[in-house]
Amino acid sequence: MAKRAAQAQTDNPRLAVTDEADAQLYERMHGSVLPDLGMVRAAVAGSTDDGSAEVRPSNREIRSELPPRSHVLPVPNGWYALLRSEELDRGDIVSIRAVDRDLVAYRDEEGGAHVFDPYCPHMGAHLGDGRVVGCSLKCPYHGWEFGADGRCARIPYSEARIPKRAKVDAYPVREHDGFVYLWYHAAGTEPTYEVPEVEEHDDPAWSRPYVYEKELVAALQEMAENNIDFAHFKYVHGREIVPNGLSEHHFDGPFSWVQENLGDGLGFMRRSYGPGVAVLRFAGLMTVVANTTPIDRGNCRLKWHFYFPHDVEPAADDLIASVVGPFGLEADVPIWRRMKFQERPVLVKGDGPFAEYRRWYAQFYEGN
Numbered sequence: 001m002a003k004r005a006a007q008a009q010t011d012n013p014r015l016a017v018t019d020e021a022d023a024q025l026y027e028r029m030h031g032s033v034l035p036d037l038g039m040v041r042a043a044v045a046g047s048t049d050d051g052s053a054e055v056r057p058s059n060r061e062i063r064s065e066l067p068p069r070s071h072v073l074p075v076p077n078g079w080y081a082l083l084r085s086e087e088l089d090r091g092d093i094v095s096i097r098a099v100d101r102d103l104v105a106y107r108d109e110e111g112g113a114h115v116f117d118p119y120c121p122h123m124g125a126h127l128g129d130g131r132v133v134g135c136s137l138k139c140p141y142h143g144w145e146f147g148a149d150g151r152c153a154r155i156p157y158s159e160a161r162i163p164k165r166a167k168v169d170a171y172p173v174r175e176h177d178g179f180v181y182l183w184y185h186a187a188g189t190e191p192t193y194e195v196p197e198v199e200e201h202d203d204p205a206w207s208r209p210y211v212y213e214k215e216l217v218a219a220l221q222e223m224a225e226n227n228i229d230f231a232h233f234k235y236v237h238g239r240e241i242v243p244n245g246l247s248e249h250h251f252d253g254p255f256s257w258v259q260e261n262l263g264d265g266l267g268f269m270r271r272s273y274g275p276g277v278a279v280l281r282f283a284g285l286m287t288v289v290a291n292t293t294p295i296d297r298g299n300c301r302l303k304w305h306f307y308f309p310h311d312v313e314p315a316a317d318d319l320i321a322s323v324v325g326p327f328g329l330e331a332d333v334p335i336w337r338r339m340k341f342q343e344r345p346v347l348v349k350g351d352g353p354f355a356e357y358r359r360w361y362a363q364f365y366e367g368n
């Protein structure tokens with residue numbers, strides 16, 4: 001490997017001259033031979049020394065494209081998809097903002113995924129710069145190691161008893177159907193419900209998941225209310241009718257379901273599991289796992305999976321576009337971007353079951 005790197009350097013005369021001068025200067029200053037800079041550069045750039053394949057760095061930050069935004073509505077309590085499982089390999093440490101907080105996620109050497117508050121209780125270093133040791137996350141500053149429960153399990157340079165306060169908040173995590181879910185509760189309460197696994201994910205009769213991801217400006221509740229906003233289907237999405245009275249919503253604790261009928265024969269079943277996860281089933285056509293995660297109070301991140309029966313799969317792109325394209329999600333985006341939440345909207349017959357829906361939704365603000 002080192003030989004190939006050296007060869008690559010001498011192929012480029014300017015680089016060879018510069019590196020030769022660098023090497024002599026380095027040797028004079030440090031009394032030792034210059035390390036293989038080709039390898040160092042390749043590692044820093046995240047590529048192999050021959051530049052052929054990109055190696056994803058273990059420590060990464062997923063930054064939001066959107067400026068932080070506040071909102072009158074707090075982040076609701078519930079399960080949220082933080083990452084796709086593929087985004088978190090063993091040994092990976094990902095810094096990400098979600099549920100209006102800075103978070104750090106890591107996958108331990110046994111394959112378990114964990115989500116922590118990222119600031120070390122010792123001196124406040126960001127654990128996103130640390131590394132995974134066994135099942136623990138090691139702080140980059142003084143090497144304290146935090147176990148899967150968030151408690152400090154080892155202080156490598158001190159024999160003192162580990163203080164009780166030496167712990168970070170560890171969020172409850174579940175992983176299924178290709179997503180790492182975290183539980184958020186304003187008062188720190190343990191999970192009060194579970195999100196069931198989606199059978200299509202492991203069913204050979206269904207396609208692999210097609211991934212759709214997007215960030216958008218909206219509070220989670222504003223996006224959710226869109227689903228029961230019957231009139232907008234005509235004026236925003238171009239449906240022929242206002243599908244008022246064609247569907248009946250059922251509420252059961254943190255769950256809700258509805259067989260939507262939008263006219264023109266288009267219909268689907270939507271099951272919601274708390275505020276962050278919904279599964280839409282268009283019978284015989286496609287299933288959508290629609291995860292919506294607040295980045296902060298005023299911005300959301302979508303992580304969706306689309307599944308298709310194999311005979312429908314050739315139309316996958318068109319079907320996805322029908323849901324998220326200019327007649328679907330894209331049409332809502334500019335409305336959400338500029339709207340102001342109306343605590344007491346002026347409603348008329350035909351508007352949809354807003355009062356009932358808001359009563360159901362209020363349960364997710366407990367603890368604020």
Ligand code: FES
Nearest residue numbers: 120122123139142
């Ligand atoms: S700041 Fe983390 S170990 Fe010191």
Ligand SMILES: [Fe+2]
Nearest residue numbers: 226232236332
């Ligand atoms: Fe809409």
